[in-house]
Amino acid sequence: MTVERSAPPTISEVAAEAGVGRATAARTLGGYGYVSPELRSRVLAAAERLGYRANALARSMSTGVSHTLGVIVADIGNPFFAGVVRGISDASRARGFDTIVLSTHESLDEEIAAMHVLIDKQVDGIVVASAALGPKTSAHIAEAWSRGIPVVLVDRAVPGLELDAVVIDNREAAREAVTALIAAGHRRVGFVWGPPIAGRPDRRRDLVDAAARNLWTDGERLRGYLDALDDAGLPFDADLVMVGEKTEERAIAEVERMLGLDDRVTALFCTETDAVTGALRAIRATGFRVPADVSLIGFDDSSWAAVMEPPLTMIEQPMLALGTRAAEVLLALIDGAPRSQPDGAFRHTLDTRLVERSSVAPPSA
Amino acid sequence: MTVERSAPPTISEVAAEAGVGRATAARTLGGYGYVSPELRSRVLAAAERLGYRANALARSMSTGVSHTLGVIVADIGNPFFAGVVRGISDASRARGFDTIVLSTHESLDEEIAAMHVLIDKQVDGIVVASAALGPKTSAHIAEAWSRGIPVVLVDRAVPGLELDAVVIDNREAAREAVTALIAAGHRRVGFVWGPPIAGRPDRRRDLVDAAARNLWTDGERLRGYLDALDDAGLPFDADLVMVGEKTEERAIAEVERMLGLDDRVTALFCTETDAVTGALRAIRATGFRVPADVSLIGFDDSSWAAVMEPPLTMIEQPMLALGTRAAEVLLALIDGAPRSQPDGAFRHTLDTRLVERSSVAPPSA
DNA sequence: GCGAATGGCGAGACCGGGCTCTCGAGCCCG
DNA sequence: CGGGCTCGAGAGCCCGGTCTCGCCATTCGC
Numbered sequence A, B: 001m002t003v004e005r006s007a008p009p010t011i012s013e014v015a016a017e018a019g020v021g022r023a024t025a026a027r028t029l030g031g032y033g034y035v036s037p038e039l040r041s042r043v044l045a046a047a048e049r050l051g052y053r054a055n056a057l058a059r060s061m062s063t064g065v066s067h068t069l070g071v072i073v074a075d076i077g078n079p080f081f082a083g084v085v086r087g088i089s090d091a092s093r094a095r096g097f098d099t100i101v102l103s104t105h106e107s108l109d110e111e112i113a114a115m116h117v118l119i120d121k122q123v124d125g126i127v128v129a130s131a132a133l134g135p136k137t138s139a140h141i142a143e144a145w146s147r148g149i150p151v152v153l154v155d156r157a158v159p160g161l162e163l164d165a166v167v168i169d170n171r172e173a174a175r176e177a178v179t180a181l182i183a184a185g186h187r188r189v190g191f192v193w194g195p196p197i198a199g200r201p202d203r204r205r206d207l208v209d210a211a212a213r214n215l216w217t218d219g220e221r222l223r224g225y226l227d228a229l230d231d232a233g234l235p236f237d238a239d240l241v242m243v244g245e246k247t248e249e250r251a252i253a254e255v256e257r258m259l260g261l262d263d264r265v266t267a268l269f270c271t272e273t274d275a276v277t278g279a280l281r282a283i284r285a286t287g288f289r290v291p292a293d294v295s296l297i298g299f300d301d302s303s304w305a306a307v308m309e310p311p312l313t314m315i316e317q318p319m320l321a322l323g324t325r326a327a328e329v330l331l332a333l334i335d336g337a338p339r340s341q342p343d344g345a346f347r348h349t350l351d352t353r354l355v356e357r358s359s360v361a362p363p364s365a
Numbered sequence C: 001g002c003g004a005a006t007g008g009c010g011a012g013a014c015c016g017g018g019c020t021c022t023c024g025a026g027c028c029c030g
Numbered sequence D: 001c002g003g004g005c006t007c008g009a010g011a012g013c014c015c016g017g018t019c020t021c022g023c024c025a026t027t028c029g030c
Helices: A011-018 A022-030 A037-050 A056-063 A079-094 A108-120 A139-146 A170-183 A204-212 A216-232 A248-260 A273-285 A303-307 A319-334 B011-018 B022-030 B037-050 B056-063 B079-094 B108-120 B139-146 B170-183 B204-212 B216-232 B248-260 B273-285 B303-307 B319-334
Strands: A068-073 A098-103 A125-128 A151-154 A165-168 A189-192 A267-270 A295-299 A313-316 A347-350 A353-355 B068-073 B098-103 B125-128 B151-154 B165-168 B189-192 B267-270 B295-299 B313-316 B347-350 B353-355
Touching: A011 A022, A011 A037, A022 A037, A056 B056, A068 A079, A068 A108, A079 A098, A079 A319, A079 B079, A079 B098, A098 A108, A098 B079, A098 B098, A108 A125, A108 A139, A125 A319, A139 A151, A151 A319, A165 A170, A165 A319, A170 A189, A170 A216, A170 A267, A170 A295, A170 A313, A170 A353, A189 A216, A189 A248, A189 A273, A204 A216, A248 A267, A248 A273, A267 A273, A273 A295, A273 B303, A303 B273, A303 B303, A319 A347, B011 B022, B011 B037, B022 B037, B068 B079, B068 B108, B079 B098, B079 B319, B098 B108, B108 B125, B108 B139, B125 B319, B139 B151, B151 B319, B165 B170, B165 B319, B170 B189, B170 B216, B170 B267, B170 B295, B170 B313, B170 B353, B189 B216, B189 B248, B189 B273, B204 B216, B248 B267, B248 B273, B267 B273, B273 B295, B319 B347
Parallel strands: A068 A098, A068 A125, A125 A151, A151 A165, A165 A347, A189 A267, A267 A295, A295 A313, B068 B098, B068 B125, B125 B151, B151 B165, B165 B347, B189 B267, B267 B295, B295 B313
Antiparallel strands: A313 A353, B313 B353
């Protein structure tokens, strides 16, 4: 295939071709101002002949609007974030906005760099699932705002940052799941996995403090777990929670440990997909069975969970809706909508659903 | 939070603040040309004070380079494409390029529109997993090329379009999987699922022809299935292949049908994740068991497949590598590398791996 | 000691559009 | 028949950078 590359035609060339002034061609092609039917059709014909396409960059330069949204997530390869991005993408595309997606690999430095890339590229708004932990680590988000770029948080709120945040109630979802486990009769419920903090605090208070200084979702899910324990009057046992680096390997080791305890765990609450698969491997390796020997509930439902043996009871997150809602809120902000009222109204909380299948049963004895 | 929004400072303002000419400030901030240490530090200080950030759009305007890559896939929410995009994103980010991702929902019209968006936004290159079926339906791809924008295909090649394509050998991977099933003793192997063509051709030749006029990956996988049958001297039976709309619901119905045949299917080859879960549901619904009653091999390995009961034998695709490689090839093209030689060298074929686990066993009797 | 080479800096053109403003032509009306 | 309007179209500035070119000052060479 021999392709001929010629410099793309500009509006001046179209004007020359049509024998009209540049402004007239611009008005016709830009769809603004008045142009007589006669000249309009001549311009259109010339543009067609030349294969003219407007340079969106040049247009953005003079209008100051790029019709582009920036999206920052930890990992676009993660099915959860991919779903959220899909939601954002579909909703914004429907409104004529395109999206630039940046992955931060869960690093705050990369997130800051990503924010700068988006600011420099003059995006009209930003949706971010931030790894920021509080006001002190979220200066980059405030910076975007101060430059006039609306920002909406998705999936992860940032405590102390009064920005619109589209999230689920992680704490409540976790509490509901753990409560279901307790309701089935379990008193030794393991938590897999928590915030990536170093060491494992023995005291509950230390744990909560450490969690508060960590990823928002992790902390919330841990608190939901604790809430359920409190509701049922069950004691907190540091041996039943896994914190630290979140890898499937560690999950396997930790769950095997919990399963090997004298007063072993009889139910597991897993906060992420990989925590679920890790737990499953550990359960299998130790010869136990779900749900006869150990019950399990995990976060992030997927079509796989339904075909497992047994089908897994999971917490379903509205991934797409999280994205579309975030995009809608952001687009409204771009349109100049006043920001949500203070006092917690910044939170747009979407419902989760506990999809009950067959991985929960009463403890064996 | 009361944010003060002020117009972002421009290079002229920085120059004024520093008391130097605009060009000097531009040279300093743009990192080109010579500036004396004295003035340089004054400019830097002024920029710092004003919080200056270069407008990437304006820069792209004059340089003609946007440092942005466009990516077009069917569905960014699909874990497979999400993985590919992650690969592209990481590889290009490392080279200073950002990515704009567009989902086409498997529609050629949306793909064409997406291509135009990217052309208009002046991206430096495009990676596309195209739904185009041949030269006639890929004019939009040729158009991008003719405008000087390099395009690299990923995952899906387009027959007759001599562009660099980073793919896996779908036909060979399918042949290998089906051959493994046949080697285990199966003679009635079902194919789930094929190209979304209407009706089910009874004659093998018609099927192949229809497939050739359809999605490249689907056709290749179907041919690999047929190859394996031929290799083993097994007859083709239209009753054992599922074509048409690819939904999990239909897969369930079709597999139940294949399982209900007098001479029923004893092994299943599934070409996608949802085809696997659909097949599994059908198998379970009919009371059969894997692998005792029916063996199964599917495409797209995931961490779930390994924790299934039994663990599933799957074909692993190098999602990330597909993406990184595509980005590398594209970036090389952007750097002005000559295009690959004709005669098939346009194909960059990455290896797949048949991950053998426990879902394949000899037929029951 | 004076012309020339060199070095440092800034004026201004340019990228490709948006948009304002002015100017000219045509029309209506008194 | 001329004044006032309206309507249509094009000249020209702007967006915020890049980059060429030329000016001025210093220094070098003979």
